[in-house]
Amino acid sequence: MSADTVKIGAVELKKTAALAPMAGVADRAYRIMCKKFGAAYVVSEMVSAKGICYSDRKTAGLCTITPEERPMAIQLFGSEPEFMAKAVDIVLRYEPDIIDINMGCPVPKVVNTSAGSALMKDVDLAAEITSAAVKAAGEVPVTVKIRSGWNSESINAVMFAKALEKAGASAIAVHGRTREQYYSGEADISVIKDVKEAVRIPVIGNGDVNDLRSCLDMYEKTGCDLVMIGRGSYGNPFVFREIEAYFNGEEYVPPTLEEKMQVMLEHIRLILSLSEKSEELAMHEARKHAAWYMNGYYGSAKFRGCCYQLSSYDEAVRLAEEFIRLQRSRNLC
Ligand SMILES: Cc1cc2nc3c(=O)[nH]c(=O)nc-3n(C[C@H](O)[C@H](O)[C@H](O)COP(=O)(O)O)c2cc1C
Structure with missing residues (x-):
């Protein structure tokens, strides 16, 4: 038996678990390790759309994709549709399987430029950025990674995801925390379920998955199409092996x-x-x-x-x- 698959645009992925983007952690070596142990796909560390347009020295290092990492998404962040479109055009030369837009990052350095999770406060701009990226990406699917909302008074992931679907996004990854929560407390996965019920494109569930049990919980409680793991893979690429073995109907042997x-x-x-x-x-x-x-x-x-x-x-x-x-x-x- 082998795992079911899910399609993001024309890209077919194993319906197991993907590696979340993590700046400062999930670099090329990390991604290769997680892929080797069975991650369905991996995502680059976030790259500034504006930085790329001004030919930031770091771009090539961040965007280069080795065969061992594929399928892989390059993640961009930015708040200006024109720069986003230009950045997409530039990163296409690295032949990403997917382009992802970061609308979930909570850190002030990003939020203060109106990018990352700040976009959850401006759905029109978020849709414009998505649409500009989709147009520039051509055949390459564009996904967007969001949070449940900006704060507990503005949980708007459902409305937001619908707008991004309309703007042409091929999938939405939802981290069940607000920006206000950063990484504290527990992820609220009911928001992911609500988003899944509201859109037709694939929904990727993210937040606090660190083993097979929590992965199955995410699938069962939200109906999501794919699960994404961040911190649960720290020093633990084996988590992908465990999840893949389960979906392939194979016995899992934990690492000694x-x-x-x-x-x-x-x-x-x-x-x-x-x-x-x-x-x-x-x-x-x-x-x-x-x-x-x-x-x-x-x-x-x-x-x-x-x-x-x-x-x-x-x-x-x-x-x-x-x-x-x-x-x-x-x-x-
Ligand atoms: C160190 C670190 C760096 C992160 N960098 C990014 C990033 O570059 N882009 C992004 O969309 N999310 C980023 N995130 C958020 C993760 O992708 C993920 O949404 C979050 O950690 C929740 O998932 P988890 O509970 O499985 O870790 C980062 C998280 C951590 C802990």
């Missing part, structure tokens, strides 16, 4: 500690090989990932602290070995 450490080291090697920085500087980026792979074990707080001191790959190997020895000495693995 040894496998986790091997995968952690593979992830670090990938970060180092993709980075243009020196090993020491690239290790700075690898540190938090290494720490996440050690979550939830005896003594892991101390080891996570050690991860934040790592300055070479060899040190990471030694730390992983020491971590395994400690767990074995206590019969914990």
Whole structure:
């Protein structure tokens, strides 16, 4: 048996779980790891539409797509339809499978430019931006990622999603929190259900999914077409393997500690090989990932602290070995 599929435009995706965009976390190495473990598709870190138009140096690095990442969406944020259209035109040269527009980001740096979740306060502008992107994207489907609303007094995801559908969006991803909530409290998935019932395009459910059980809950309680996972994949690409195995009707074998450490080291090697920085500087980026792979074990707080001191790959190997020895000495693995 293999998992059902869902179509976003002409792009056919496994109906399992996708990797959410996460600036500063879900970089190319992270996306490759999650894809390898079964993510249905992955999304780039958000890229400024205006920045691209002014040929920001970082653009190529953020938008380049390797075969191992596909299918992949490039995510843009911006508040001006003309810049959005121009940015779409520019990123098409990287041949994204999907173009996604960020209308959910809560951070002041983005919101203060009227982009991200600030657009949830201006549905007309949001629709104009979507329509401009759709026109520029041609055959490439345009999706939009939104929140439930700006704050608890303005939960407007249903009306907003309908307007974006009308503007030509091929799918809507809904994170069941308001901008006011940032990442606190619990995601309200009833909003996702309401959006699903209101539009005909696929709806992607997002918020607090971190294992098979919460993924199935999201599917069952909202009727969404696909689930998207962000923080639940920290140090845990295995979450995609677990979900894919379930939908393929296969037995899932959870990773042993040894496998986790091997995968952690593979992830670090990938970060180092993709980075243009020196090993020491690239290790700075690898540190938090290494720490996440050690979550939830005896003594892991101390080891996570050690991860934040790592300055070479060899040190990471030694730390992983020491971590395994400690767990074995206590019969914990
Ligand atoms: C560190 C971090 C960076 C994020 N960056 C982005 C981003 O670039 N674009 C975006 O649309 N959402 C971004 N998000 C939001 C996530 O995509 C997702 O909607 C949110 O984390 C809720 O899902 P989760 O509970 O599965 O993590 C980010 C979240 C985190 C934690």
